[in-house]
Amino acid sequence: MEKFTLPPPFDRLPASELRHVSFPESRLVFQQGATPYELFFVTEGAVILERHTEAGQKVVLHRATAGDLIAEASLFSDSYHCDCMAQANTGLATLNKSAVLKRMAEDTTFAMLLLKRLARQVQRYRRQLELRSVFPASDRVMAGILDGWLNGTVLAFANDLGLSHEATYRALATLVAQGRLHKVGRGKYVVPPP
Amino acid sequence: MEKFTLPPPFDRLPASELRHVSFPESRLVFQQGATPYELFFVTEGAVILERHTEAGQKVVLHRATAGDLIAEASLFSDSYHCDCMAQANTGLATLNKSAVLKRMAEDTTFAMLLLKRLARQVQRYRRQLELRSVFPASDRVMAGILDGWLNGTVLAFANDLGLSHEATYRALATLVAQGRLHKVGRGKYVVPPP
DNA sequence: CGAAACGTTGACCGTTTTCAATTACAGTGG
DNA sequence: CCACTGTAATTGAAAACGGTCAACGTTTCG
Numbered sequence: 001m002e003k004f005t006l007p008p009p010f011d012r013l014p015a016s017e018l019r020h021v022s023f024p025e026s027r028l029v030f031q032q033g034a035t036p037y038e039l040f041f042v043t044e045g046a047v048i049l050e051r052h053t054e055a056g057q058k059v060v061l062h063r064a065t066a067g068d069l070i071a072e073a074s075l076f077s078d079s080y081h082c083d084c085m086a087q088a089n090t091g092l093a094t095l096n097k098s099a100v101l102k103r104m105a106e107d108t109t110f111a112m113l114l115l116k117r118l119a120r121q122v123q124r125y126r127r128q129l130e131l132r133s134v135f136p137a138s139d140r141v142m143a144g145i146l147d148g149w150l151n152g153t154v155l156a157f158a159n160d161l162g163l164s165h166e167a168t169y170r171a172l173a174t175l176v177a178q179g180r181l182h183k184v185g186r187g188k189y190v191v192p193p194p
Numbered sequence: 195m196e197k198f199t200l201p202p203p204f205d206r207l208p209a210s211e212l213r214h215v216s217f218p219e220s221r222l223v224f225q226q227g228a229t230p231y232e233l234f235f236v237t238e239g240a241v242i243l244e245r246h247t248e249a250g251q252k253v254v255l256h257r258a259t260a261g262d263l264i265a266e267a268s269l270f271s272d273s274y275h276c277d278c279m280a281q282a283n284t285g286l287a288t289l290n291k292s293a294v295l296k297r298m299a300e301d302t303t304f305a306m307l308l309l310k311r312l313a314r315q316v317q318r319y320r321r322q323l324e325l326r327s328v329f330p331a332s333d334r335v336m337a338g339i340l341d342g343w344l345n346g347t348v349l350a351f352a353n354d355l356g357l358s359h360e361a362t363y364r365a366l367a368t369l370v371a372q373g374r375l376h377k378v379g380r381g382k383y384v385v386p387p388p
Numbered sequence: 389c390g391a392a393a394c395g396t397t398g399a400c401c402g403t404t405t406t407c408a409a410t411t412a413c414a415g416t417g418g
Numbered sequence: 419c420c421a422c423t424g425t426a427a428t429t430g431a432a433a434a435c436g437g438t439c440a441a442c443g444t445t446t447c448g
Contacts (some may be wrong), residue, residue, distance in 0.1 A: 005217055006388050031219070032282075033278050051341070053385065054236060055340075055385045055386070055387060055388060056388050057340055057385070059337050059340040060324060060337075061320070061321050061324060061341070062321065063319045063324070067258050072313045072430090073313045073316075074319075075309070075310075075319045076306075076309075076310040076314075078315060091378065095270065095378065096445090103304075104305070104306065104309070104318075105306070107307060108298075108299050108302075108305070111298070111302070111305045111306075111307075112270075112298065114271075114309060115269075115270075115298070115305065115309055116270040118312035118313060118316055119266045119267045119269065119270060119312060119313075120267060121312075121316050122266065122267075122315050122316055122319065123266075123267045123313060123317035124310055125316065125320065125323065126256045126319065127255050127256065128323060129319065129323065129326075129356075130254055130255060130257065132323075132326055132356055133356055133405090135437080136402090136403065136404090137403075137404070138395080143253050143254075145249050145271045146243070146253045146257070147253050150277065153425095153426065154426075154427070155425090155426065155427085157208060157331070160329055161406095162326055163207070164404070164405055164406080165426090165428095166329075166405080166406085166426085166428085166429085167403085167404055167405075168403085169427070169428055169429075170404090170429080171429080172428095173429085185361065186211050186412075186413075186426085186427065187384060187426075187427065189246070191248075191249045191251070194250050226393090245444090281442070300422085314430075325407055328435085329405080329435085329438085330435065332407095347394065347395090348394075348395070348396095349393085349394065349395085357436080357437090358437055358438075359394090359396095360397085360398095360436085360437075360438080360439095361436050361437070362398085363395070363397075363438065364396090364397080364398095366396095367396080367397080374417085380394085380395065380396095380444075380445080381394075381395060
């Protein structure tokens with residue numbers, strides 16, 4: 001976590017605004033209802049965001065892993081709307097909320113880049129949701145590949161698609177058998193030319 | 195479509211920047227690669243956003259219906275990255291891209307509100323994706339209700355969850371039978387007190 | 389009143405999940 | 419350089435699950 005650099009546009013903020021913190025498993029990072037003073041980047045491990053309902057039950061809203069930004073919405077809110085708990089030994093980089101707000105107001109470019117980041121993220125989520133409504137699995141896998149989701153491991157790919165990795169492997173095998181994909185190595189597949 | 199009002203923060207833009215257009219089914223709204231001059235709101239009907247891959251295949255990236263904003267990402271891009279086609283008779287409200295960019299640069303509040311909108315949207319999508327990885331269906335339905343997704347019709351709810359409405363009804367019935375939910379009317383369910 | 393849309397339930401059947409086991413690498417320490 | 423260990427890649431089989439088709443009751447709205 002020494003050489004950690006923030007994703008744009010946060011890399012434009014002075015390092016003095018940045019703080020690194022570590023949390024052991026199950027440690028609460030922030031609590032629902034608390035006043036938000038910071039945003040967080042997950043640099044290592046993972047955190048779970050969960051909300052407590054009136055009836056006393058819990059719902060997991062999101063699981064964020066290394067590279068993810070969390071609590072952006074708290075920029076516009078006076079309280080955290082969920083709990084955040086470290087799921088494992090987790091490293092977080094924290095940014096002062098008011099410093100970010102100030103910078104957004106003063107630096108139009110900064111605000112614009114932040115907007116861009118969020119717009120892209122929205123786009124990505126929409127595509128992912130669209131993918132998950134594709135059936136059956138082999139079509140979803142094909143669509144996922146055509147849309148460039150298979151860059152890392154098949155495991156991660158399967159996770160993005162919302163399929164078990166076994167189902168994903170089977171779908172891949174089927175597609176290869178049908179000639180809709182070519183296998184070019186362990187876990188590597190390409191779309192054959194028309 | 196006469197009384198259509200834009201969602202915030204676009205309702206702050208002068209009506210003169212707004213234009214209404216109608217598209218018949220299958221009509222191309224914009225094309226991949228073209229230079230973007232406008233953003234669109236779907237006021238009626240639906241549009242399909244799809245991308246053409248190098249290998250000549252098509253992938254649906256998103257389907258947008260009434261109330262949705264599309265092509266926000268084109269604010270930061272010099273070309274549309276996908277085709278947009280009317281899926282049925284569709285009404286669109288168009289906003290001039292440069293006018294919006296100009297306003298963002300000049301009016302910090304406007305930019306801030308836009309940021310807020312996107313941040314909320316990101317949050318919502320993340321929760322929705324999280325929901326869709328919950329299995330089996332009854333747990334997903336329960337989680338969806340706890341997270342407040344069942345406000346409109348069960349049909350819409352089922353759609354948000356990525357389940358067929360039949361599966362959703364069955365899950366609801368199961369949950370009621372298990373006492374995890376109480377039915378308080380046609381299509382109305384509440385979480386029982388602990 | 390009739391059409392249209394939502395709500396609800398049953399049965400059937402194909403798909404996926406789950407559980408289990410095997411193979412293939414990559415990194416680590418001896 | 420090799421055994422050793424952990425993770426990713428694969429494949430098989432059985433059981434569970436959800437999609438689809440079908441039918442019907444109910445509410446809404448022109």
